[in-house]
Amino acid sequence: MxxxxxxxxxxxxxxxxxxxxxxxxxxxxxxxxxxxxxxxxxxxxxxxGSKQGYVIRRSGDATVVLVGFPSVGKSTLLNAITNQESEVGGYDFTTLDAIPGLLNYKSAKIQIFDVPGLVEGAASGTGRGKEVLSVLRSADLCLILVDVNHPEHLKIIQKEIYDSMARLNQSKxxxxxxxxxxxxxxxxxxxxxxxxxxxxxxxxxxxxxxxxxxxxxxxxxxxxxxxxxxGNRKYLNAVIVLNKIDSISKEKVKAIANKLGVDVLVSAEKKQGLDELKELIFDKLNLIRIYLKQPGKEADMKEPLIVHVGCTIKGVCDKLHRDILNRFKFARVWGKSTKFNGQKLTLKHELLDEDVVELHLN
Ligand SMILES: Nc1nc2c(ncn2[C@@H]2O[C@H](COP(=O)(O)OP(=O)(O)O)[C@@H](O)[C@H]2O)c(=O)[nH]1
Ligand SMILES: [Mg+2]
Structure with missing residues (x-):
């Protein structure tokens, strides 16, 4: 060898x-x-195949992976922002050791996986590149959780991720x-x-x-x-979360946050900063909400369709049913993407968050 x-x-x-x-x-x-x-x-x-990695199964509207050193508060955070019970049922425990919590935010169903020990090797220099990459490959967003008492962890985690061939906050x-x-x-x-x-x-x-x-x-x-x-690189967004901000003085937290360039400050235990974190997750996932309306009826403002930024009317048709595209005549749209209410538009039109779409079909 x-x-x-x-x-x-x-x-x-x-x-x-x-x-x-x-x-x-x-x-x-x-x-x-x-x-x-x-x-x-x-x-x-x-x-x-010497070491079995985590198996991450995608479901819902988006998948987020939580990484951080042991004891930084990953489990505490997951319990604070997700409803763990709701999604445990349907999983096969023999092959799945990472159990997602489900975050329901602005009608989006966002899976968040806690993957304990994923970056553990980083500290000792025995990286688990392949495993890190395979987990990140299934994710749409990476949450890096850093304990305010251990700011030195961040660089180590970032290096581990970079060495695994994933690229954070870069587009392809x-x-x-x-x-x-x-x-x-x-x-x-x-x-x-x-x-x-x-x-x-x-x-x-x-x-x-x-x-x-x-x-x-x-x-x-x-x-x-x-x-x-x-080739073979995975490009994805990341959010750097500074946890346990309740454990030291505000001034110290601020200094550390500035130095590290973190995106959001939280205390998972004291439930501080969690709304801001949820909003940031939604935002970095590039999700938008589209409300559907049938001609002559009120729009369904309760259950939007969750799609990605840049989604066109065609994208909405595709997501609804294969058949719809064939029957499409035109759409009327209300909202930020239009020039006026009820504008008549074609398949290429790009939608924006909270647009209301009325499909006219043959
Ligand atoms: N002071 C403080 N302690 C926290 C916070 N979040 C978690 N902890 C504590 O940190 C320890 C490790 O938390 P845990 O969620 O098990 O970390 P994990 O190993 O990353 O999953 C526990 O004793 C938690 O109570 C926080 O926001 N503030
Ligand atoms: Mg844990």
Missing amino acids: VEYKDRIEELEEELRTTKYNKKTQHAIGLLKAKIANLKKKKAGQKKA PDVRIKKTIKGGIRIGKTVKLSVSDDTLKAILNEMGIANANILIRSKVDEDQFIDVVE
Whole structure:
């Protein structure tokens, strides 16, 4: 078995000691590509199935994963913002060790999974990359819970997640790579990059791509470019939650919160900041509520359809029933996305939160 670990550490040391500037940029890009390559090989070498990970089953409108060191208050928080009993019933306990709580907020059914011990390895350096990634892959949002008495945990967790190949608060870069049989590397860009074409080409060569047409439409650095070349990354939003704010003075909490750049302050035990947290979860999940109305009747304002930001009238049809799209004539819409009440609109129209939609069908 080849020992990749030493070689990776060697290259990482070289990377750490190389100053980034125009002259070294190329070499650094190459180093990063080499490291990415070796890490991939190393991951492929690990025996599969030695440790059973958590199984996360998606249901409801969205899935959130709660991560944090032991004893930071994950269970307490889950009990405070979800109704754990409601969803326990239908699960097969032999394969599922993570049990979700259900948060009902603004009519959205949001599953929140507590995954105890997921980042435990982070502290000792024995990361559980594959397991972390497989859990995050099933999630729409990652809640990172930090104990105000242990602010040093945050960086460790973030590194563990990054090393697992998940990317927090980044959207997938718009970079298309079309491999070709010959012709070398051709790069087209609609944005200006700080990394040169030569470096991009060297990275591609290092990663085994000699012929390809590349189209880059979002600003990427070397790391993000390597991410795209390797593929297999999970991009998702994260919310950093600072817990136990009741346990130290307000001034200290404020100083720590600023330093860490946390998104919301809570006390799971004293039930402080929980409404703000729920709102933030809803917001970061990019969910919106659409109320449906039948022609000639009042809208159903009790049970909205929960869809994602950017959802069109077609998206609403798709979500309702396969058949509806075929029967669609037009829609009338009331709300923020319209120019006037009851505007007649077609399938392409993008809806906004709390719009009322009346479908006219054949
Ligand atoms: N002071 C304070 N203690 C808390 C808070 N939330 C949780 N705890 C305590 O922290 C300990 C660990 O909580 P637990 O929810 O079991 O943490 P977990 O291991 O992350 O699930 C328990 O003794 C909780 O009572 C909080 O907001 N403030
Ligand atoms: Mg717990």
